[in-house]
Amino acid sequence: ELFTAISEVEPLLVTHKRIIDDLDHYIQQEEKRLFTLKKQLSIYKREHDKAMEDIPNYLGNPINAFTLIKRLTADLDYIEQTIKVGTEYIKNITMNHDDVKYPAIEDLTGAAQALTRLQETYYLDVTELAEGVLNGVTYSTPMTAGDCFELGRALYNEEDYKNGLAWMLVSLQKYKKENEPYFFNETTILDYISFSYYLLGDVTNALEWTKKLLEVDPNHSRARNNIPHYQKAIAEEEVKLAKKKRGDVGEESQQVVTVPEELSEFMKEKKMYEHLCRGEMDIPPEIAKKLYCRYLTENHPFLKLAPIKMEYAYLKPDIVIFHDVMSDDEIKFIQEAAKPRFKRAVVHDARTGKLVPAPYRISKSAWLKDDEADVIERVSQRVAHMTGLSMYSAEELQVVNYGIGGHYEPHYDFARKAESAFKKFHGNRIATVLFYMSDVAQGGATVFTKLGLSLFPIKGAAAFWLNLHPSGEGDLATRHAACPVLRGSKWVSNKWLHQGGQELLKPCNLEYQGEAIIRPIPKPIPKTSR
Ligand SMILES: O=C(O)CCC(=O)C(=O)O
Numbered sequence: 430e431l432f433t434a435i436s437e438v439e440p441l442l443v444t445h446k447r448i449i450d451d452l453d454h455y456i457q458q459e460e461k462r463l464f465t466l467k468k469q470l471s472i473y474k475r476e477h478d479k480a481m482e483d484i485p486n487y488l489g490n491p492i493n494a495f496t497l498i499k500r501l502t503a504d505l506d507y508i509e510q511t512i513k514v515g516t517e518y519i520k521n522i523t524m525n526h527d528d529v530k531y532p533a534i535e536d537l538t539g540a541a542q543a544l545t546r547l548q549e550t551y552y553l554d555v556t557e558l559a560e561g562v563l564n565g566v567t568y569s570t571p572m573t574a575g576d577c578f579e580l581g582r583a584l585y586n587e588e589d590y591k592n593g594l595a596w597m598l599v600s601l602q603k604y605k606k607e608n609e610p611y612f613f614n615e616t617t618i619l620d621y622i623s624f625s626y627y628l629l630g631d632v633t634n635a636l637e638w639t640k641k642l643l644e645v646d647p648n649h650s651r652a653r654n655n656i657p658h659y660q661k662a663i664a665e666e667e668v669k670l671a672k673k674k675r676g677d678v679g680e681e682s683q684q685v686v687t688v689p690e691e692l693s694e695f696m697k698e699k700k701m702y703e704h705l706c707r708g709e710m711d712i713p714p715e716i717a718k719k720l721y722c723r724y725l726t727e728n729h730p731f732l733k734l735a736p737i738k739m740e741y742a743y744l745k746p747d748i749v750i751f752h753d754v755m756s757d758d759e760i761k762f763i764q765e766a767a768k769p770r771f772k773r774a775v776v777h778d779a780r781t782g783k784l785v786p787a788p789y790r791i792s793k794s795a796w797l798k799d800d801e802a803d804v805i806e807r808v809s810q811r812v813a814h815m816t817g818l819s820m821y822s823a824e825e826l827q828v829v830n831y832g833i834g835g836h837y838e839p840h841y842d843f844a845r846k847a848e849s850a851f852k853k854f855h856g857n858r859i860a861t862v863l864f865y866m867s868d869v870a871q872g873g874a875t876v877f878t879k880l881g882l883s884l885f886p887i888k889g890a891a892a893f894w895l896n897l898h899p900s901g902e903g904d905l906a907t908r909h910a911a912c913p914v915l916r917g918s919k920w921v922s923n924k925w926l927h928q929g930g931q932e933l934l935k936p937c938n939l940e941y942q943g944e945a946i947i948r949p950i951p952k953p954i955p956k957t958s959r
Pocket residue numbers: 837842863873874875876909910911912921923
């Protein structure tokens with residue numbers, strides 16, 4: 430699973446170079462071989478033409494008679510050998526080396542699904558994307574018919590027929606324009622298109638596209654067999670519709686489908702999440718006008734000498750950003766220490782109680798202990814200064830690199846059942862400190878779905894908030910997510926502080942940090958007013 434961290438996709442360029450060298454060498458050898466064969470062929474043709482001009486005269490020349498026989502004996506052997514060398518060479522050729530990494534089919538699927546996620550979250554247009562354009566700016570070479578075909582096929586195989594179909598339609602357009610040789614042809618694309626329509630329940634289009642397929646390949650037997658099947662389905666649908674018009678409604682169509690409340694809540698949250706990821710929302714003006722920046726000098730005498738720049742991003746619950754709290758050198762050190770230990774990030778499965786990988790968290794992470802390097806210890810010390818909290822019960826530093834389109838859907842950092850995830854710790858996660866270890870060119874914001882707040886990563890800064898009310902109860906307003914990375918590589922590290930050790934620093938009381946603010950989802954801002 431290389432696709433779950435961009436840092437693991439980087440070594441694939443070494444593999445890529447290896448293939449370039451292999452192929453280059455192979456083609457050179459082949460060209461040499463074909464050059465020899467072509468030369469022989471031209472001699473055969475030239476001599477044949479000469480002979481046909483005047484056969485008796487040609488063969489009357491003993492040299493010509495000799496060379497003819499030579500061409501059909503010794504030379505022929507040589508030609509055969511040259512051809513055989515080629516096939517032997519092909520037999521032995523391998524593109525698989527043990528010393529470099531190769532992505533697997535799940536990486537192809539993962540990358541295809543990432544593109545779909547980015548498309549949906551950031552409103553990207555498939556045809557623009559196929560031209561290498563992200564939000565109006567060209568970032569890569571246009572995709573070929575073959576690229577679009579593979580993308581469509583990967584999504585089709587994952588039963589995402591809607592998105593698979595969109596890519597197959599682009600592939601067809603490009604295929605007709607390009608006129609390049611591929612291992613698939615127009616019929617293959619048309620087959621995917623028509624069957625995707627069928628699987629999506631659009632039988633009319635399935636029929637139309639099957640007819641188009643038969644125009645290209647009239648003998649395609651499966652397509653021919655499907656035609657009557659589609660026609661029957663359409664006819665049945667028409668009868669049903671006619672009945673409905675006459676008011677003769679059958680029992681089944683009278684049933685009203687209602688979306689379960691849980692699902693509708695989930696969809697609302699997803700909408701909000703995507704909205705915030707696009708940076709389309711501002712926090713309420715009554716909060717915005719109270720936000721300010723200051724230097725943090727309390728908490729520790731050290732801060733009097735080196736105050737920390739502190740910016741309020743939200744109030745009640747308070748979410749602050751500390752600026753310039755991790756240096757470029759520290760970041761480099763932490764990244765290098767984490768890379769060899771990266772494992773796919775997991776989530777807590779509420780049903781089984783187990784930690785499992787999930788499509789809604791695409792990243793790799795590693796845990797670094799304070800005592801393994803001065804840098805890690807220094808970072809922990811800084812967290813204590815920044816937060817004024819005890820590190821007594823803190824977790825190790827979690828270092829994260831997001832993958833292709835990597836994200837983490839809305840969640841709480843605290844455990845909802847005291848007995849579950851944090852058994853080995855002293856209490857629940859009272860606070861989160863989230864260090865941004867990279868800027869992200871596009872996307873990758875941290876968003877608070879109940880507050881309407883988007884934080885875009887700034888390298889060297891850290892976000893800080895309390896996850897629990899003073900009563901120890903989880904603060905539902907802290908629900909947050911990491912948006913898909915559209916362009917760039919997103920690195921973060923977390924320091925999670927637990928309740929144990931904070932008794933004197935943050936005494937419990939019955940106050941709340943602020944009410945959980947749930948506001949309606951606003952309409953997107955019209956494009957012209959931006
Ligand atoms: O990466 C981010 O922006 C947020 C990460 C996060 O919420 C988490 O790891 O718990």
